[in-house]
Amino acid sequence: MAEEKAKSIDNASLKMIEKAAKDGVNTAFDRAEAMKPCPIGMVGSCCKNCSMGPCRVPLPKSLEETPEDKRKRRGVCGATAETIAARNFIRMIAGGAAAHSDHGRGVAELFLAVAKGEASGYELKDEQKLLQVALDWGIEIGDRSNNEIAVDIGEKALSEFGKQEGEIDFLRRAPLKRQELWRQQGVAPRGIDREIVEIMHRTHMGVDQDYKNLLQQGVRASLADGWGGSMIATELQDILFGTPAPVLSKVNLGVIKKDEVNIIIHGHEPLLSEMIVAVSQDPEMIELAKSSGAKGINLAGICCTANEILIRHGVPLAGNFLQQELALVTGAVDAMVVDVQCIMQSLPDIAQCYHTKIITTSPKAKIPGAVHVEFDEHNAVESARAIVKTAIEAFPKRGSNIDIPKETTDLVAGFSHETINYLLGGIFRASYRPLNDNIINGRIRGVAGVVGCNNPRVTHDDIHVTMIKELIKNDVLVVQTGCSAMAAAKAGLLTPEAAKYAGKGLAEVCETVGIPPVLHMGSCVDNSRILMAVTAMVKEGGLGDDISDLPVAGAAPEWMSEKAISIGQYVVASGIYTVFGVNWPTLGSKEVTDFLFKDMEDMYGGMWAFEPDPIRAAHLMIAHIDKKRKALGIDKARERVLYDMDMRRELDAV
Amino acid sequence: MEYKIEKKPAPGRDEVEVLGDTFEEGKPEGEDVGKWRQKLGSREDKLKYLQNGERYWFSEEWFGSEKRKTPA
Numbered sequence: 067m068a069e070e071k072a073k074s075i076d077n078a079s080l081k082m083i084e085k086a087a088k089d090g091v092n093t094a095f096d097r098a099e100a101m102k103p104c105p106i107g108m109v110g111s112c113c114k115n116c117s118m119g120p121c122r123v124p125l126p127k128s129l130e131e132t133p134e135d136k137r138k139r140r141g142v143c144g145a146t147a148e149t150i151a152a153r154n155f156i157r158m159i160a161g162g163a164a165a166h167s168d169h170g171r172g173v174a175e176l177f178l179a180v181a182k183g184e185a186s187g188y189e190l191k192d193e194q195k196l197l198q199v200a201l202d203w204g205i206e207i208g209d210r211s212n213n214e215i216a217v218d219i220g221e222k223a224l225s226e227f228g229k230q231e232g233e234i235d236f237l238r239r240a241p242l243k244r245q246e247l248w249r250q251q252g253v254a255p256r257g258i259d260r261e262i263v264e265i266m267h268r269t270h271m272g273v274d275q276d277y278k279n280l281l282q283q284g285v286r287a288s289l290a291d292g293w294g295g296s297m298i299a300t301e302l303q304d305i306l307f308g309t310p311a312p313v314l315s316k317v318n319l320g321v322i323k324k325d326e327v328n329i330i331i332h333g334h335e336p337l338l339s340e341m342i343v344a345v346s347q348d349p350e351m352i353e354l355a356k357s358s359g360a361k362g363i364n365l366a367g368i369c370c371t372a373n374e375i376l377i378r379h380g381v382p383l384a385g386n387f388l389q390q391e392l393a394l395v396t397g398a399v400d401a402m403v404v405d406v407q408c409i410m411q412s413l414p415d416i417a418q419c420y421h422t423k424i425i426t427t428s429p430k431a432k433i434p435g436a437v438h439v440e441f442d443e444h445n446a447v448e449s450a451r452a453i454v455k456t457a458i459e460a461f462p463k464r465g466s467n468i469d470i471p472k473e474t475t476d477l478v479a480g481f482s483h484e485t486i487n488y489l490l491g492g493i494f495r496a497s498y499r500p501l502n503d504n505i506i507n508g509r510i511r512g513v514a515g516v517v518g519c520n521n522p523r524v525t526h527d528d529i530h531v532t533m534i535k536e537l538i539k540n541d542v543l544v545v546q547t548g549c550s551a552m553a554a555a556k557a558g559l560l561t562p563e564a565a566k567y568a569g570k571g572l573a574e575v576c577e578t579v580g581i582p583p584v585l586h587m588g589s590c591v592d593n594s595r596i597l598m599a600v601t602a603m604v605k606e607g608g609l610g611d612d613i614s615d616l617p618v619a620g621a622a623p624e625w626m627s628e629k630a631i632s633i634g635q636y637v638v639a640s641g642i643y644t645v646f647g648v649n650w651p652t653l654g655s656k657e658v659t660d661f662l663f664k665d666m667e668d669m670y671g672g673m674w675a676f677e678p679d680p681i682r683a684a685h686l687m688i689a690h691i692d693k694k695r696k697a698l699g700i701d702k703a704r705e706r707v708l709y710d711m712d713m714r715r716e717l718d719a720v
Numbered sequence: 721m722e723y724k725i726e727k728k729p730a731p732g733r734d735e736v737e738v739l740g741d742t743f744e745e746g747k748p749e750g751e752d753v754g755k756w757r758q759k760l761g762s763r764e765d766k767l768k769y770l771q772n773g774e775r776y777w778f779s780e781e782w783f784g785s786e787k788r789k790t791p792a
Contacts, residue, residue, distance in 0.1 A: 192757065197770060441792075493769065
């Protein structure tokens with residue numbers, strides 16, 4: 067009998083999974099066990115884009131597919147398995163790019179309202195970033211006020227979504243060679259919305275039926291996400307709320323406090339959460355909480371809204387994606403405030419077993435059974451106050467069935483690419499030179515971005531942590547975002563002390579600079595910060611002319627969402643080898659998979675790979691890093707020779 | 721950053737203005753722990769920092785590996 071897979075490596079989660087079973091609560095872990103993934107849909111071999119189907123075109127069970135078998139593998143409309151797999155894949159990109167980009171649009175709308183003085187309670191906190199974006203977009207600075215500049219930036223940002231021709235403007239931040247490559251391949255995005263809409267058109271029944279052409283449109287839409295919608299979200303959030311700098315905090319369910327009003331903030335957009343952070347510190351609110359018998363108000367976060375308020379305010383993390391239900395199971399969460407993305411519909415059902423109020427805040431994301439307090443950017447303080455009051459009112463209704471795990475771990479987060487630049491050289495010598503030099507001299511073998519979700523099909527957090535430990539052990543500096551960063555945080559990898567897990571070279575550098583070997587750069591839209599960091603490495607010089615020359619790799623070992631596919635695709639199209647775990651959604655077509663795994667390397671210098679085993683995946687990444695080191699001629703330590711005068715004369719004579 | 725100017729007696733002159741220390745005193749505490757952008761005070765300082773610190777994108781000429789290339 068096969069050994070049962072552990073549900074998590076995190077003790078706090080395991081305790082709450084056990085408590086959930088005792089309390090009669092059904093979680094994602096139970097549901098994943100009860101419902102196996104559809105084997106045809108999992109590999110991209112099911113098309114449900116019209117009512118002649120759904121059509122299933124699975125690979126034959128025999129190892130070799132005959133030409134006859136292949137001819138038969140078509141939908142009713144005649145679409146081949148390749149077309150179907152490519153359609154499904156790029157529809158995932160469209161979904162992911164739409165999610166990130168609509169987040170960016172929401173930020174841009176609030177940003178413009180703040181700039182015009184129409185959103186009370188908000189301010190433009192980071193003038194430095196405001197000027198940076200103004201320079202990027204050619205917006206006049208002169209003696210104009212920050213608000214005047216911001217109005218132009220806000221309008222420009224919104225116009226990037228609906229642009230019909232030309233190129234999105236942040237594309238010009240990429241290395242010059244990369245920009246040229248995108249133009250040659252015909253994948254430079256014209257406008258953010260346009261590329262997403264075009265995917266939906268091309269994948270409609272009877273439109274684009276060339277899998278290569280479909281996948282190229284997937285590339286174009288993904289670039290509109292990474293260098294467009296996501297980057298706009300990151301940059302404008304930085305101007306509004308501040309560019310992240312290192313901040314000390316804690317992670318895991320133990321941050322929930324028994325004697326305080328616990329508000330968990332969950333989702334992805336920090337627009338309202340920023341205001342909840344401010345309101346929860348209001349003395350009037352704290353007094354109200356005390357009058358309800360609580361000692362104060364405790365905020366903590368789940369998923370990427372949590373990452374956003376962590377990197378700017380140090381608000382602790384209650385946990386990652388698969389801990390959202392488990393936080394409720396503690397019985398001590400008084401309100402869970404959700405915005406958009408990665409929110410499980412089971413939350414209101416679970417909340418019924420306890421006293422918790424689930425509060426939806428976005429008109430785009432309502433859940434039956436939840437209380438809806440709509441976020442109004444023109445009156446955000448009032449929305450935030452209403453939410454905090456709801457939590458305070460829930461506090462006295464807590465049941466006796468409270469059990470909060472004790473586990474918490476310290477972490478340091480907030481490594482924006484600007485802060486890394488500053489940390490490596492200070493105000494007067496800010497530079498990526500020390501990083502490049504240490505890669506060239508071999509102390510650091512390369513850099514890996516490990517990002518993405520949790521997935522109950524694999525042991526929670528295990529794949530992330532095992533992969534990251536293997537990478538840093540081999541002197542690979544790891545940069546992170548999203549739920550993956552939270553997994554590493556729980557394992558204690560986001561503190562400088564984690565240098566003990568690193569190889570000798572990487573540990574030396576981390577100890578000298580005073581940074582952890584694993585750097586938390588933010589939320590999932592903040593993967594755009596990783597794009598900027600690798601671009602800075604290219605532009606600093608010494609490691610080639612393009613991102614694809616760098617000894618770097620990417621991974622999303624526990625991925626589950628369409629956003630992860632969009633991120634992976636723009637990372638690949640930016641020139642980075644990227645390994646995904648869990649399962650791979652095009653395995654139903656060898657041609658499509660080969661195009662993504664092999665042909666893309668010739669086209670973009672980066673390609674996809676699939677490897678569910680974290681150690682093997684880490685070694686694939688290390689092998690790629692070594693391949694790039696060899697191509698750069700930095701794979702071997704060079705003998706250092708001190709030239710005497712005779713040797714110099716000899717050199718001159720040549 | 722704001723420079724400290726100290727007045728000191730000088731031989732043959734009454735008092736002269738001398739540039740004071742430019743280092744940070746000790747370990748930052750409270751809100752400022754880990755933060756660095758507040759060190760750039762005026763807009764002029766911030767623009768100068770962008771040209772130098774963020775020179776990969778904002779120096780007057782292309783930087784590093786791209787210095788020798790024609791603009792894309």
